[in-house]
Amino acid sequence: MARVYNFSAGPSMLPLPVLEQAAREMTDYQGSGMSVMEMSHRSKQYDAIITAAFASLRELMQIPDNYKILFLQGGASTQFAAVPLNLIGKTGKADYIVSGQFSKKAYKEAQKYGDIRLVASGEDNGFSKIPEVKRGDFSADASYAHICFNNTIFGTKYPYIPDTGDVPLVADLSSCILSEPVDVSKFGVIYAGAQKNMAPAGLTVVIVREDLLGASLPCTPVMLDYQTMADNNSMYNTPPCYAIYIAGLVFDWLLSTGGLSARKAINEKKAALLYDYLDSQSFYKAKADKSCRSMMNVTFVTGDEEKDKLFCAEAAKEGLLSLKGHRSVGGMRASIYNAMPIEGVEKLVDFMQKFAKENA
Numbered sequence: 001m002a003r004v005y006n007f008s009a010g011p012s013m014l015p016l017p018v019l020e021q022a023a024r025e026m027t028d029y030q031g032s033g034m035s036v037m038e039m040s041h042r043s044k045q046y047d048a049i050i051t052a053a054f055a056s057l058r059e060l061m062q063i064p065d066n067y068k069i070l071f072l073q074g075g076a077s078t079q080f081a082a083v084p085l086n087l088i089g090k091t092g093k094a095d096y097i098v099s100g101q102f103s104k105k106a107y108k109e110a111q112k113y114g115d116i117r118l119v120a121s122g123e124d125n126g127f128s129k130i131p132e133v134k135r136g137d138f139s140a141d142a143s144y145a146h147i148c149f150n151n152t153i154f155g156t157k158y159p160y161i162p163d164t165g166d167v168p169l170v171a172d173l174s175s176c177i178l179s180e181p182v183d184v185s186k187f188g189v190i191y192a193g194a195q196k197n198m199a200p201a202g203l204t205v206v207i208v209r210e211d212l213l214g215a216s217l218p219c220t221p222v223m224l225d226y227q228t229m230a231d232n233n234s235m236y237n238t239p240p241c242y243a244i245y246i247a248g249l250v251f252d253w254l255l256s257t258g259g260l261s262a263r264k265a266i267n268e269k270k271a272a273l274l275y276d277y278l279d280s281q282s283f284y285k286a287k288a289d290k291s292c293r294s295m296m297n298v299t300f301v302t303g304d305e306e307k308d309k310l311f312c313a314e315a316a317k318e319g320l321l322s323l324k325g326h327r328s329v330g331g332m333r334a335s336i337y338n339a340m341p342i343e344g345v346e347k348l349v350d351f352m353q354k355f356a357k358e359n360a
């Protein structure tokens, strides 16, 4: 059977060359006589896999030497607790911007661990727009300030990196990591669940500035303590071995295809195909404000729920899958992560034109 174009927000498409290599190595990884899934995480062979994955990610994102990379479990949602547990001890206070459902969850979870201030929220405009904030909006005595950089459900993304002064900026990059270069030095902590743009579910990547380590609250579970994980090269316990192996293959695929600048150019082209079409007609309406449209998650509606439903059903018949918007907002969402080829987006735009003609 031919592969479909899968527009799922996550888990989502993985690059075909990566899947093919994983298939070739499935039962006998490089002469070991076993699958990576069956390998001891303490073996020499696995050590080479995880070491290479750390190095490739560092090169790909140009992560400075004073940052540690952690390969963890529990998804981005576990970081909603791990971030305050590790960082809030400094002053007991933290600032949050709520720009969508995930940042709202992070904001709520953090309230268990300290004095949490809401700097700005986009809830009043239905999260269609990223709040605008200035340096003066952040508290000087916050231990950190938290944002979600790309809002997967609403399809919005910060068009800028907020200036928080000396307060470390913590950002959830789950749905935009590796889509374009980011200046890691502007952040204290970056975290991301892998299943959107990096690997299968089960791996969470945390990138943390070294001076922020070692200040966790005494009640921090050892499994959530960044210092413990950093000291043990993310192998305090069994890491998500297979997901890390696939992530390594994805990092190497990105490096061998020109790195993140080249990837950004392709992603801009893909997103422009959809947004230019959406702006050129009136049958569909793009949901995110023009000032902060996501390059990864494109949300739109017809304005008629029955037509939205029909759209997703008809699209699926053409091999364009998982276009249904998040259950909380409805409509359509096309997630066009790195592994979505431009041909998939072209086919989607063709389908949208045809559907509009037939259903106007």
Ligand SMILES: *Cc1c(COP(=O)(O)O)cnc(C)c1O
Pocket (backbone or CB within 6 Å): 010, 074, 075, 076, 077, 078, 102, 148, 150, 151, 152, 172, 173, 174, 175, 193, 194, 196
């Ligand atoms: C998907 C997503 C999450 C939740 O990730 P899990 O790995 O399922 O916990 C959090 N934040 C953002 C921005 C996401 O896209």
